[in-house]
Amino acid sequence: MTRFDAEVGVVGVGTMGAQTMWQLARRGVSAIGFEQFAPGHDRSGAGGESRLFRTAYLEGSHYVPLLRRSRAEWERLGADTGVRLLHMTGGLMIGTDGSTFLESVGRSIAEHGIDHEFLDTDALRSRYPQHAVRAGDVAYLDHESGYLRPEVAVALAASEAERLGGVVHRRARVTEIRMTDAAVEVHTDERVFRFPRLVVSAGVWTSQLLPGITPLHEVIRIVMTWFPTATPERFTEDVFPIFVRQSDGFDISGWPSIDGATVKIGLNNGWDRVADPDLLDRTPPDALFDEVRDAIRTLVPGVVPEVVRAGVYMDGYTADHDAFVGPLGWDDRVTVLGGFSGHGFKLAPAMGIVAADHATTGATDLPAAFLDPSRFSVNVTAADRLRFGRRVSR
Structure with a gap:
């Protein structure tokens, strides 16, 4: 009879894995997590x-129930730890009246009764003079939006999981995942761990875990930028909500000032492909600086158009820009989360619930079927099975 080390193993205790560990621990399920760095690290997609x-989700109204559940869980994690993780500043969605962008946002609002205001051009210009408002620019002010503190949120989810009985191995290099009839094995430099169920939440390293699944997600480099302001009082969170803006040929997002001196504003598009996540180039390209400075000059004139800080991160992008979350097609003992395509962090608590559900009961009540990995073509050979996970985590 096989002796298991825990009921569930979790490979990757980052954004999604830490939430999965927290959910499992709250249910009294024994779980062991393996993290190649430490929870809350900045080497992938959770920094900045x-x-x-x-x-009010432009990516689709079907996300709204997951977002609302995530908000409740973020607030619970904050309450349990005594740390404010979610700052509900409201969110401005600014664009051209009648644009596809604003139609998508409006659809989410209408279908789910999201608390909001619609600001016409004059109202937008009057209430938010920090933005350069052109004729035809309008906005939704989503009162159910704000921002999260990512590094501390991941670290606290992992520490809460440990407080409740979970085990997290930090700086733990996983060298192989092996499927046997008796167990799912996780091989590290120290020993072999055996589990009846496994969750793989390895972020941008997921493409190294899933041979034979087509299309694999692409790893894309993301650059975040900070700009100084001579009037920081105009960019505090009580007067400057988070925003997404598509106008004048630009697609940008911005946050209130956290440090009282700089404002984080960045391009929404990923920049270029990363061939190997272990070799990420953290030097931003000059062309990106030129583009984002042009955007600042055009759209946010109260910010000095000089990049005084830049951070380079990564995320995995799928062909349809929706993540894959659910059982691995050819072995349902394994649940996989990946490919969040630049919009996953906010959803992490709901994704942790979905992963914990699949790892314990094989199903979930949350409306996440549209993320099932089975929507992608799968062509897994016997050789693929033998090679599965040779480079899981480093």
Whole structure:
């Protein structure tokens, strides 16, 4: 009879893995997590001090129930730890009247009764003079939006999981995942761990875990930028909500000032492909600086158009820009989370629930079927199975 080390193993205790561990621990499920760095590290997609939390969702109204559940869980994690993780500043969605962008946002609002205001051009210009408002620019002010503190949120989810009985191995290099009839094995430099169920939440390293799944997500480099302001009082969170703006040929997002001196504003598009996540180039390209400075000059004139800080991160992008979350097609003992395509952090608590549900009961009540990995073509050979996970985590 096989002796298991815990009921569930979790490979990757970052954004999604820490939430999965927290959910499992709250249910009294024994779980062991393996993290190649430490929870809250900045080497993938969870750095940069702040992440948007949007409820009037331009990516599709079907996300709204997951977002609302995530908000409740973020607030619970904050209450349990005594740390404010979610700052509900409201969120401005600014664009051209009648644009596809604003139509998508409006659809989420209408279908789910999201608390909001619609600001016409004059109202937008009057209430938010920090933005350069052109004729035809309008906005939704989503009162159910704000921002999250990513590094501390991941670290606290992991520490809460440990407080409740979970085990997290930090700086733990996983060298192989092996499927046997008796167990799912996780091989580290120290020993072999055996589990009846496994969750793989390895972020941008997921493409190294999933041979034979087509299309694999692409790893894309993301650059975040900070700009100084001579009037920091105009960019505090009580007067300057988070925003997403598509106008004048630019697509940008911004946050209130956290440090009282700089404002984080960045391009929404990923920049270029990363061939190997272990070899990420953290030097931003000059062309990006030129583009984002042009955007600042055009759209946010109260910010000095000089990049005084830049952070380079990564995320995995799928072909349809929706994540894959659910059982691995050819072995349902394994649940996989990946490919969040630049908009996953806010959803992490709901994704942790989905992963914990699948790892314990094989199903979930949350409306996440549209993220099922089975929507992608799968062509897994016997050789793929033998090679599965040779480079899981480093």
